[in-house]
Amino acid sequence: MLKIENINVFYGAIHAIKGISLEVNEGQIVTLIGANGAGKSTILRTISGLLKPKSGEITFEGKGIAGKPAQDIVKLGISQVPEGRRVFANMTVLENLELGAYIRSDKQGIKDDMEVVFQRFPRLKERLTQLAGTLSGGEQQMLAMGRALMSRPRLLLLDEPSMGLAPLLVKEIFSIIKDINTTGTTILLVEQNANMALSIAHQAYVLETGRITLSGDAKELAASEEVRKAYLGG
Amino acid sequence: MDFSSFIHQLIQQLINGVSLGSIYALIALGYTMVYGIIKLINFAHGDIYMLGAYLGFFATAVFKMSFVPALITAMVGAAICGMIIERLAYRPLRNAPKIAVLITAIGVSLLLEYGGMLLVSPQPRTFPAVFEAQTYNFGGFVVNNQQIVILAVSVLLMIVLTYVVNRTKVGKAMRACSFDTDAARLMGIDVNRVISFTFGIGSALAAAAGVLVGVYYNSIDPLMGIMPGLKAFVAAVLGGIGVIPGAMAGGIILGVVEALVSGFISSTFRDAAAFAILIIILLFKPSGIFGKNVREKV
Numbered sequence A: 001m002l003k004i005e006n007i008n009v010f011y012g013a014i015h016a017i018k019g020i021s022l023e024v025n026e027g028q029i030v031t032l033i034g035a036n037g038a039g040k041s042t043i044l045r046t047i048s049g050l051l052k053p054k055s056g057e058i059t060f061e062g063k064g065i066a067g068k069p070a071q072d073i074v075k076l077g078i079s080q081v082p083e084g085r086r087v088f089a090n091m092t093v094l095e096n097l098e099l100g101a102y103i104r105s106d107k108q109g110i111k112d113d114m115e116v117v118f119q120r121f122p123r124l125k126e127r128l129t130q131l132a133g134t135l136s137g138g139e140q141q142m143l144a145m146g147r148a149l150m151s152r153p154r155l156l157l158l159d160e161p162s163m164g165l166a167p168l169l170v171k172e173i174f175s176i177i178k179d180i181n182t183t184g185t186t187i188l189l190v191e192q193n194a195n196m197a198l199s200i201a202h203q204a205y206v207l208e209t210g211r212i213t214l215s216g217d218a219k220e221l222a223a224s225e226e227v228r229k230a231y232l233g234g
Numbered sequence B: 001m002d003f004s005s006f007i008h009q010l011i012q013q014l015i016n017g018v019s020l021g022s023i024y025a026l027i028a029l030g031y032t033m034v035y036g037i038i039k040l041i042n043f044a045h046g047d048i049y050m051l052g053a054y055l056g057f058f059a060t061a062v063f064k065m066s067f068v069p070a071l072i073t074a075m076v077g078a079a080i081c082g083m084i085i086e087r088l089a090y091r092p093l094r095n096a097p098k099i100a101v102l103i104t105a106i107g108v109s110l111l112l113e114y115g116g117m118l119l120v121s122p123q124p125r126t127f128p129a130v131f132e133a134q135t136y137n138f139g140g141f142v143v144n145n146q147q148i149v150i151l152a153v154s155v156l157l158m159i160v161l162t163y164v165v166n167r168t169k170v171g172k173a174m175r176a177c178s179f180d181t182d183a184a185r186l187m188g189i190d191v192n193r194v195i196s197f198t199f200g201i202g203s204a205l206a207a208a209a210g211v212l213v214g215v216y217y218n219s220i221d222p223l224m225g226i227m228p229g230l231k232a233f234v235a236a237v238l239g240g241i242g243v244i245p246g247a248m249a250g251g252i253i254l255g256v257v258e259a260l261v262s263g264f265i266s267s268t269f270r271d272a273a274a275f276a277i278l279i280i281i282l283l284f285k286p287s288g289i290f291g292k293n294v295r296e297k298v
Helices: A040-047 A071-078 A093-100 A109-118 A121-127 A136-150 A165-184 A194-200 A218-224 A225-231 B001-036 B045-061 B067-091 B098-120 B145-167 B169-180 B181-186 B193-215 B225-237 B244-262 B267-283
Strands: A002-011 A013-022 A028-036 A055-060 A078-080 A153-159 A185-193 A205-210 A211-217 B135-138 B140-142
Touching: A002 A040, A002 A121, A013 A028, A013 A040, A013 A205, A028 A040, A028 A093, A028 A194, A040 A078, A040 A153, A040 A185, A040 B193, A071 A078, A071 A165, A071 A185, A071 B225, A078 A136, A078 B140, A093 A109, A093 A136, A093 B169, A109 A121, A109 A165, A121 A136, A136 A153, A136 A165, A165 A194, A185 A194, A185 A225, A185 B193, A194 A205, A194 A218, A194 B225, A205 A225, A205 B045, A211 A218, A211 B098, A218 A225, B001 B225, B001 B244, B045 B067, B045 B193, B045 B225, B067 B098, B067 B135, B067 B193, B140 B145, B145 B169, B145 B193, B145 B244, B169 B181, B169 B193, B181 B193, B193 B244, B244 B267
Parallel strands: A028 A185, A028 A205, A078 A153, A153 A185
Antiparallel strands: A002 A013, A002 A055, A205 A211, B135 B140
């Protein structure tokens, strides 16, 4: 579904992504794990068009998308939940969800999808007219995910969904991610919480300072000595 | 001055101040909306107001339009010019340091002022009387119909703007871009189009102010935008730059202060009062009346 071939991304003079290739197959959860600063978010930002790769190819369902503007990539069916949620804090929950459906004009479809989001995140329905900035961290994460789903993505990019959340909430969020996947959305998940990420993913890539050092079946990686030592605390 | 004549004078100056202030408010809205999205103080904005006045002038004097069609023509014309300026002068500098864009804005301002002199001559022009001046006397308070038109048009435009920003899709996109540009991009919002739209709306409001002032003072010239442009900037800062209701309130407050200073002290101190407000605001509450104290992200 998504194929990245040998991309290089720079932040000014800093070579952040050094010739990375990876693949996301339809229907799967693929996770990118690695330490802070390894370049995980940079890869997601490059896929969604916020950053342009200096070289390399990104194809989504057969179409080249590298270097396309972000708004075109959303229209193709890729939606991103950015790191740190980035909800529109000065707008209501409802307005945030409406902005998620910005590219769509089918009023009835938007309404129906909003109901689906409310079923998944009942808390959002209770807080519909509240400003997003007044929500708790977990609620903001749910809003950011609901907002991203409103564009009806076929591929959902999730950047550190567990960041700053209490362990119980992390569990809840991950079970929701799994559920979103089983209802037909392919997921590329970036996480520092490697344990949780590997437990729900099909495939995994391990990133170290801009390069992929390991990749393969998530269960196998979780069992491997190298990954256990470096990322799973033993 | 006895007490009753003091009160009389006070109310009269409040009336004058509110109508002058609504002009500042219309211009200040353009400053504040553009700043809200691209963090640029568009110093050419006062000259768009001048441009609007001239468009209104040609519409009425040459094409013999009546007030409302002339107003709309000026607003549409200025909106197009504002969007062209953004496209040609500011968009190529989107990733340039802020100071480069600011200097460009000053350059555009000078271009409009002196280009305007070249095109329409530096001589002031007399704005045709689009409607007969009438003065109404409400229990001793003098209000003329031009003041009423200024206030009515300004209030109407501000209501329309508030509706657009709060209720429409493009308004939500504007607020989203202003809050977090990258997050807005991830929603599929074409940020360049929203910026262009913002320049269009801001320019149209400034043009309306230009036409209203032309009607009120009867005289327009290519440098007429400098002082109101600066004053409207003060108004925008006073209300909290980037905050739309702040620009409206800031404009009205500034107009009232100027009118009171002119009425009770001396009209020569009018400008001094406006800029004293700027200094005081920057010293004690730089975020403005309605602004939140946010630290600039580095």
